[in-house]
Amino acid sequence: MTGLADIVSKYPYVMFGGKGGLGKTTFSAATAYWLAAQGKKVLVFSVDPQASLSDIFQRDIFGQGPVQIKENLWAQEIDADTHIKAYQNEVRQKILDMYGFDKVPDEIEQYIQAASAEPAMEESAIFDAVVDIVLKGDYDCYIYDLVPLGHALYYLSMAKVYDEWINRITKLREQMRQYEEMVSQLKQEKTTEEDAILTELTYIKSRINASSRILTDRDKTAFFFVVIPEEMIILDTRKAAKLFAAYDVPIAGYVVNRVVPRELLGQDIPPYLRNRIEMQAKYMDQINADLGAQVRALVPEMERDVTGLPMIEKLAGIMYGNGR
Ligand SMILES: Nc1ncnc2c1ncn2[C@@H]1O[C@H](COP(=O)(O)OP(=O)(O)OP(=O)(O)O)[C@@H](O)[C@H]1O
Ligand SMILES: [Mg+2]
Numbered sequence: 001m002t003g004l005a006d007i008v009s010k011y012p013y014v015m016f017g018g019k020g021g022l023g024k025t026t027f028s029a030a031t032a033y034w035l036a037a038q039g040k041k042v043l044v045f046s047v048d049p050q051a052s053l054s055d056i057f058q059r060d061i062f063g064q065g066p067v068q069i070k071e072n073l074w075a076q077e078i079d080a081d082t083h084i085k086a087y088q089n090e091v092r093q094k095i096l097d098m099y100g101f102d103k104v105p106d107e108i109e110q111y112i113q114a115a116s117a118e119p120a121m122e123e124s125a126i127f128d129a130v131v132d133i134v135l136k137g138d139y140d141c142y143i144y145d146l147v148p149l150g151h152a153l154y155y156l157s158m159a160k161v162y163d164e165w166i167n168r169i170t171k172l173r174e175q176m177r178q179y180e181e182m183v184s185q186l187k188q189e190k191t192t193e194e195d196a197i198l199t200e201l202t203y204i205k206s207r208i209n210a211s212s213r214i215l216t217d218r219d220k221t222a223f224f225f226v227v228i229p230e231e232m233i234i235l236d237t238r239k240a241a242k243l244f245a246a247y248d249v250p251i252a253g254y255v256v257n258r259v260v261p262r263e264l265l266g267q268d269i270p271p272y273l274r275n276r277i278e279m280q281a282k283y284m285d286q287i288n289a290d291l292g293a294q295v296r297a298l299v300p301e302m303e304r305d306v307t308g309l310p311m312i313e314k315l316a317g318i319m320y321g322n323g324r
Contacts, residue, residue, distance in 0.1 A: 004224075004297040005320045007252050009038065011222035013134070013142050016255070018226035019236060020148035023257040023299070025052045026306045027226060028145035029075075030316040033309075035141050036073035037316070045076040045133060046145035047126045053077050053145060058308050066138075070309065076133070084125040088112055218250035224296065225251060228258045229283035238290065253296035255319075256287060260301045 008014055014031055016024040025046070032044035043066060046053050051062040053075050061067040063079030091112055092104050104112070134142055227237050237254070244251055260277050287295065297319055306315050 003321075004253075004255065005034075007222050007296060008035065008320075011220060011252070012140065013144065013221040015144045015146055015221065015223045016226050017146050017223060018148075018240075019233065022226040022228055022233070023255075024148075024226055025056055025145050026315065027224075027255060027257070027299075027319070028143045029053070029056045029312050030306070030319050032073055032075070032141075032143045033070075033312050034316040034320040035143075036070065039072065040140040041072050041138075042141045042143065043074045043076060043133070043139040044143040044145060045078065045130075046147070047078045047080055047130065048145065048147050049080065051077055056307050056312065074139070078126065078129045078133075080126050080129075083129045087125045087128065221250070222252035223250065225254045227254055227256055227287065227291075229256060229280040229287060231283065234283060234286055234290070241290075251294070253294045254287075254291050255297045255299060256284070256295060257299045258301045259284070259298045 008031060014028075016027045016031075018024055025048075028044050028046075032042045036042045044053065045066075054061050054077060057069055057075055059067060059069070059075075061075050062077045063082060064077075066074040066076045069075050092109075095101065095104055095108055130144070225237065225240065227233055241251070260273070260280055262277060262281070264273065265277055299315070299319055302311070302315065304311070306312060
């Protein structure tokens with residue numbers, strides 16, 4: 001089995017995907033901790049409004065930009081609302097600049113407001129923030145702590161969301177053409193203005209393509225799927241694996257979490273724990289049959305939840321091996 005450490009140390013972008021509550025944030029923090037300990041400059045970031053990185057690091061980092069956690073390790077929680085506002089302002093400013101208005105016309109302001117209320121707009125604002133962070137290239141490694149069900153397919157769908165958004169702007173531009181013609185009769189600047197908008201749209205589009213290429217690039221991104229030995233999760237994972245294959249999304253492997261150590265069977269343990277271990281053994285067989293060689297690590301059920309640096313360090317030691 002090619003271990004987690006071997007894979008993770010080769011990729012600049014690492015992500016853990018999977019259903020809610022399985023351990024994505026926990027693994028993201030432990031991975032970031034381990035990479036930082038290897039001397040890499042690391043950023044672990046999320047767009048999760050639940051501020052789970054704040055919880056796990058026991059620091060208030062929400063919306064504060066990159067916060068240093070320890071040597072080589074920074075954590076950042078993007079506040080989507082702030083980004084949406086900034087995004088709106090940017091759109092307003094561009095409209096003002098392009099058309100030489102003093103004030104954004106009411107219809108356009110209404111449009112901006114309506115567009116911002118849509119989930120697609122929120123997602124594109126978030127996506128933009130992520131792209132900015134990644135393209136800036138301040139760090140050696142980026143660990144993107146995904147929201148539940150947020151997985152590589154998300155990025156593929158993002159490109160679609162952006163396409164839609166751009167199509168709408170293009171339509172709006174068509175609608176404004178009549179108005180624009182009146183303005184340009186006075187100014188004689190019509191072609192220049194149109195070119196400016198087209199240039200802008202083309203720029204946005206090239207950015208999306210560049211970023212979704214980075215984040216789904218099998219040479220740069222290691223995307224792991226978190227599973228636990230339970231029936232429903234195994235069923236879901238099978239479905240997800242099929243989807244990934246259909247969309248040609250690269251998967252670097254699976255990490256099995258919350259495995260109750262079998263060694264406990266040799267000890268005097270209560271029946272319920274014995275039952276759990278036996279139940280897990282059955283599901284581990286299924287996982288091995290389904291995923292076998294793609295399982296990169298088994299992570300044990302810890303004695304308590306994973307919060308605070310000492311617990312993160314302990315888990316990182318188990319996941320990646322203390323010595324390496
Ligand atoms: N191996 C483990 N042993 C003990 N507790 C664990 C283990 N893995 C995760 N936990 C705990 O389970 C809870 C959920 O983990 P985590 O927040 O990492 O899941 P998540 O997949 O990020 O959830 P969400 O989908 O809500 O973002 C946390 O309280 C975490 O400390
Ligand atoms: Mg999480």
